[in-house]
Amino acid sequence: MPSPDSHAHPRFARHATLLALMFAATGIGGVVYGARAWMPELASRHGAGIDSMLTYLLVSVGGLFLVSYLALAYFIWRGGRRTAIGPRFASRRTERALSIALGVGMAIIAEGGVLAIGMPVWAEYFDAAPPADAIVIDVTAQQFMWNVRYPGPDGVFGRTEPRLIDDTTNPIGMDRTDPAGKDDIITLNEITVPFGRAVRIRLHSKDVIHSFFLPNFRVKQDAVPGMTPEVVFFPTKTGHFEIACAELCGLAHYRMRGFFNVVPPADFDTWLHKQQESQ
């Protein structure tokens, strides 16, 4: 059998330099591109925790990405210049040490992030009892809108029955005989909350799976028919924000848009009053 090119060829060296430059440029370019504020403006308390989780990952992973691409580039550049191979094998000890060091190192970076930063945020978000003064809102998703319901002055939601649902006259199936429902306030695609109180949203879906996504509040929760998941969060900014659907729900998924307004408490009362008038 004829031997393949068995000596370093200037062609390989030139090409290796080019390829090494490409990988180095990719690594450096990637970090430069990534190192800016990409996230939508932050507007919730637990969101700060999510952002620090993401920042931790962006910084540590960015570093690993840069180092590994530069290492790849170096090996290619150097390898293209060799006329003979280096030692065939590393010693067993080197191999084992490298594996253990890297395995443990990665475990610390990856699992450490979850344990030290991630878990407390997760616990704060899911595990803490909702504050007593939280404003409770019922959101029922359907193709392709968000039905929003406030309990009204009595603070109690009226009964609903799926069999009473009629998309034009009774979109969430309110039981009109229930006195608690008389003062319920219903809006479409618009949630307004008073600044300074926690928000507690009970999610329903009438038809397919939707996902209630508030990019600025770092809130995302699937709305699943047959289930009533709840999200609790604390807005830290007033303003007008958008609600997006993040789970494929059909043709108009891409424009199942809603609005989320955080307003001063006085404005909230006015708004709520106005909504009640127009019911």
Next chain:
Amino acid sequence: MSEQHGFVRRYVFSTDHKTIGIQYILTGLLMALAGGLLATLIRLQLGWPDHQWLFLSRLLPKGMPSGVMTPEFYLAVVTMHGTIMVFFFISYVLVSGFGNYLVPLQVGARDMAFPFLNMLSYWIAFLAAGVMLASFFVEGGAAAAGWTAYPPLSAVSSAVPGSQMGQTIWILSMALFIASFTMSGLNIVATVFSVRAPGMWMMRLPLTVWSYFIASILGLLAFPPLTAAAVMLLLDRHFGTSFFLPSGMVIGNTHLTNTGGSPLLWQHLFWFLGHPEVYVLILPALGVACDIIPAFTRKPVFGYRMSVWCLMAVGCLSMIVWGHHMFVSGMSPFTGEYFSLVTLTITVPMTIFGVNMLASLWGAKLQLRVPMMFSLGVLALFGSGGFGGLFLGNATADMQLHDTYFVVGHFHMMIGGVTLLATFGAIYFWFPKMFGRMMNETLGKLHFWTTFLPFFTIFFMQHFLGLQGAPRRYYAFTAYDYLQKTRGQNLIISIAAMILVSSQCVFAINFVWSLFKGRVAEANPWGATTLEWTVPSPPPHGNFGNMPVVERWAYEYGVQTVDGDFAVQTVPSQIAPVSA
């Protein structure tokens, strides 16, 4: 074994693993063409959301009347792109195709353990591909609920047009696919277990064989739950059961009579397959790259034994992490923390494996031929894809990133890019063995540069679309104020995608031209060590004249023999010292 057969038995209904492998590869490449064209349509829509493509309105009068894609066609295109690329391109070309071609040759067998089953598996696979493509032409168009087919969207025919007949055809095609893939996987496992040549101990197997072996076991364990789920979905759709449909659903003002089902059940069953499935695709990609690299560094791979153990560890771990696809699904948040921790455990073996690949370049005398360039691309994308996984496996970070373009970018780096580049690397590397001719080196290099750079650009940028909160499966990003600034990024991504797609013409031309006009290849053009290089190119029916006796492991590079600076696995220990 030198039976003479007519044309049909030799090239069509053949039981020769090499013919079947090539059949799988060609079928898969044609499916890739379909999947790639669908990707082009997606990028046309996202890059230029309102542009009227008049020539396309003539080609696709129903999907793009007046030249702008309809949302129903867009969703069908997205669904079919994902389905075709995952199940009908990568699974066919890389897993079944190269698996069939390489495993018997590399373990020193005359054929697969069950040649007839092998032929059957190919023809069922062929049928599955045809059925899937046909679904574009039924009432309501192809399935449109995403490749993950979450019910109720996929279960109720009025939920989306693609959930009329298209979704049923999708399920039937998937059933055929699973049947075929199970046969093929069973065959690979049996072949590795039972027909290895004398002396081919498990710890002498090339990493390619190891990766196919473990991937096939994973496939066998993971596909049955999807089969069960598909049957249940079919029953829900046509026979009034309620496996995935709860009480009280109202779709389009129609009250459904179903009671008691759970949409989450599908997600659990789907991802119980879905997560191991990504390893079914990616392990062979890594295995193939691991075997290509030493042929061009001219030295043994680094840490072979450790790499094998890592493959096994990843295989085991991949079966218990599926819930990381469901962090915000409504599943208990406490399980979310469990799934985070075990998912991130996978980084340990994967890091060791990746670093072993990188360390294989240490001290190398690098020869940058085309298969090597693609393998280095595999290594690079495996790095960046794996790093993205650290974000998504982390439940806290995933709360913001779930179902955004970060996910799209991440899995395209992994099961899109690592597998695509490994497929190309494998084709350039084994083409001479398959067809007896070399592929053109210059065109191959051009193909590498025009594939890697746009590919990396597209999917790297998509991670940052995700950080900006751009949800996936959106027909356009025009409806939201906060997504307006993604407009320019989408344009750049679309332009890069057009370059990427066009660049594949270079590959197609090279492939066809080389089949007929390529330089004639010797038996061992790369000076590689595994058994397939000891037989003529292309190998005869039955592969080996005399059955090979294996004397050493698969990575005996850097030793002097009469052949050069390497010893193939059959070279006895008297001629060159045995390392393993």
